Amino acid sequence: MQFNTYKMQQTTNTILMIRPIGFRMNEQTAVNNYYQKVIDNLLPETVNVKAQQEFDAYVEKLRNIGVNVVVVDDTKEYDTPDSIFPNNWISFHENGNVGLYPMFAENRRHERREDVLFKLEELGFKINNIVDYTSAEDESIFLEGTGSLLLDRVNRKAYCALSPRADEDLFIEFCEDFEYTPVVFTANQTVDGKRKAIYHTNVMMCLGETFAVICLECIDDKKERKNVIKHLEEDGKQVIIINEKQVNNFAGNMLQVKGKDDKLYLIMSQAAYDSLSEAQIKIIESHCEILSSSLDTIEACGGGSARCMMAEVFLPKA
Template identity: 70%
Template sequence: MQQITNTILMIRPVAFRMNEETAINNYFQEDLELKNAEINTKAQKEFDDFVTKLKAVGVNVVVENDDVKMDTPDSIFPNNWVSFHHDGIVTLYPMFAENRRRERREEIINRLESEGYLIEAFMDYTSAEDEGYFLEGTGSLLLDRVHKKAYCALSPRADEELLIEFCEDFEYDPVVFVANQSVNNERLPIYHTNVMMALAENFAVICLETIDDKHEKKNVLRHLKETKKEVITITEAQMHQFAGNMLQVKGDNDKKYMVMSLAAHKSLRPDQISAIEKHCEILSSDLETIETCGGGSARCMMAEVFLPKQT
């Protein structure tokens, strides 16, 4: 079982803008005083530059275009609606925002099959949307695939019962907690686990300041230490620069990279950078428009593909 992969799926935006439906509980989103067309053009340039950097180091990036007819402003973040597993299972997740549900497109799955990946079965949790329960993919679930642990910060987009159901289906051990951020002097749940925490092969980057409950914090640390992960902590201010939204991937010759945005990279202290670089090289790219309007960053843009290749 592998924790990291060489192959990622990315969706090139055609109508990217600030999504009014997700802004309700994504406190990272901000309104840019720009026309939507201008925002989309900037986002496309950031996307293309990012893909070029990933491909340059040998990451296998499968790029699929968004469909303008769908009006899906957040399609650039595919890891929330789908995950691809080593046993050929494709998992579909229930999404909080109605306009994000349209991101689940069959042609994207077909594209991976046409690229030679084997799809054996689907695990579909999307019917939970009818009851108003959500679990937004690897935004909500941080999967330690090797040790079968699923870290999850509960929020309006991450329901505990659905998490338990996922863990029973995939035989994962749930590690449940609440992560909060300060919004207008109130402590409110962070919308996705993957903005306050990143899980690599041998280390974890985590904003422990967000876990207000001492017992929950202790429990998360216990699970990370049990699995011999070096814990690299970031501050809440760094989290707001998307320093928790990173993903480790493999490039040429299985060389490992910690992928993040330029803002995240710039926010890190020298000691944090050297702690990461003990394990792998850092690869960063400017994602300012995507981060500001979308409230998501580098990790959200990459859906990892663990599917086996067809023989």
């Protein structure tokens, strides 16, 4: 696909976000997303209103630091309770290519919308080619975008924790198509005393330009753990280790973005920030500033956090 003619960057100033209209706990994803909860004594309408308030406050904070946030409203055409997490169905790349991904939950497949692409083109972004993996759904094979894929765009490596939502063969196919070296491993969490696969790689790992936040105790296989560390360190990333309790507070679900004048920020939820130690915060702040926002309702019902809500736009300008 000829990526080598494009200037690779790990971070972008432009983010796509989808404002929810029917947000709630999605029963179809709860079967393997162990972070989701039902909030007692709250009507569905109230849950959605709270999610919208958290969403709007979050967008305002991002815009205040100079991030270009493209907000598209969800539609009522389908029941799409997880539409607030667009990074799972689409990815945007430096050479003008767009990836479309197969989704585990049937009601999440309706999140894929052509008008989102039209909106970006209207804003002057260039789309050259669409690489569509969605037919894999027919065979119950899934790879949920940059939830499943952690992309080191500069060093051309893709990290993937295998799970019911991240198929190894399809991951390898993606790496061949988009010119990445695959780094495959399995990441688990303890649920009711049993080790179960973490549903998305970006829940337990975050890649910045000069650092990586990762929960190594989730990678039970020592060889796999050693291999992941080797790749991060050989690319000059400072490894910041978090624990499983912090993962449960979404401390792995962060994203580094560019604000005004290309200033770097690490974006996370308030719960994630509150779970970090002073030492961890100090290390992160030696690389970039931190921006946090309260996402309590979204995290509780959606089982996703700050990173899941942002689809990075790396498309060239037309």
